[in-house]
Amino acid sequence: MAGGLVALLDDVAALARLAAASVDDVGAAAGRASAKAAGVVVDDTAVTPRYVHGLDPKRELAVIGRIAKGSLRNKLLVILPAALLLSQFAPWLLTPILMLGGTYLCFEGAEKLWEKVSGHHPPEEPSSSKGEDQEATVVSNAVRTDFILSAEIMVIALNEVAEEAFVSRAVILVVVAIGITALVYGVVALIVKMDDVGLALTERTSSVAQKVGRGLVKAMPKVLATLATVGIVAMLWVGGHILLVGTDDLGWHALYDLVHHAEEAVHDAVSGGLGSVLAWLTNTFFSAIIGLVVGAVVVAVLHLVPRRRGAAAH
Numbered sequence: 001m002a003g004g005l006v007a008l009l010d011d012v013a014a015l016a017r018l019a020a021a022s023v024d025d026v027g028a029a030a031g032r033a034s035a036k037a038a039g040v041v042v043d044d045t046a047v048t049p050r051y052v053h054g055l056d057p058k059r060e061l062a063v064i065g066r067i068a069k070g071s072l073r074n075k076l077l078v079i080l081p082a083a084l085l086l087s088q089f090a091p092w093l094l095t096p097i098l099m100l101g102g103t104y105l106c107f108e109g110a111e112k113l114w115e116k117v118s119g120h121h122p123p124e125e126p127s128s129s130k131g132e133d134q135e136a137t138v139v140s141n142a143v144r145t146d147f148i149l150s151a152e153i154m155v156i157a158l159n160e161v162a163e164e165a166f167v168s169r170a171v172i173l174v175v176v177a178i179g180i181t182a183l184v185y186g187v188v189a190l191i192v193k194m195d196d197v198g199l200a201l202t203e204r205t206s207s208v209a210q211k212v213g214r215g216l217v218k219a220m221p222k223v224l225a226t227l228a229t230v231g232i233v234a235m236l237w238v239g240g241h242i243l244l245v246g247t248d249d250l251g252w253h254a255l256y257d258l259v260h261h262a263e264e265a266v267h268d269a270v271s272g273g274l275g276s277v278l279a280w281l282t283n284t285f286f287s288a289i290i291g292l293v294v295g296a297v298v299v300a301v302l303h304l305v306p307r308r309r310g311a312a313a314h
Helices: 002-036 038-047 057-089 091-118 132-160 166-192 194-202 207-249 254-269 272-313
Strands: none
Touching (some): 057 091, 057 132, 057 166, 091 132, 091 207, 091 272, 132 207, 166 194, 166 207, 194 207, 207 254, 207 272
């Protein structure tokens, strides 16, 4: 009896060690996968504040919460199952689907840029006039854009753990989805409410706190406006990069090789960490140009060509 009990305890201990090792492996793999998607996470964080810019400050956190829920729902209920099934049964479809999403990002970024340059956009409503219908539109637009960014994050993460077993892949991607969503929208909430933090500091008795608070209150509208512009550039960059990598994956290497050679030339010309930064900026610049060109073509097809045909008809 005692021997059997000891053997049972040994088995339990072995299972516990195995479970702990599995948890460690999942955590490490999720960390690696998240790190690979870090660039897209930055873009997602830059894009989202653009959607809450101009809303009633009292509703900002509620709207961000709704966007975050939509983002997590997209990742867990749509993107994750689809990515796992495609990777298991039709992995060749992942790249074309991702490139379609990249083209949409290019279009949206170029369209926003066209609106800024041409002035062809509806006048911005004051935040006090934005009710539930307008908030629903804001959330819908943000979740739609987030879907593309989330898809790239999840596919990048999936590629990083492609050698893992199916169940391990699923668990790792769930961890990545929850962790990245919490990170992105936690940072976004902090950014958009920073002016409230500044206002609270102005009410402190400390002169230093008051000075910092006034600085925050004065700076945050400019920061949010800058982030809105960064969000547009980020969509062009991410969309262009998806297309650049996708064409290479599909066997059309010329464009990717051209950008890669330019990146390497910059890296070799400047030693140390600065060379790596400049090489990354080189890749980012060409990706954004590609995104702008593709987006401009789509904008022309969807907006300018129909408008000219309509004018010609009259």
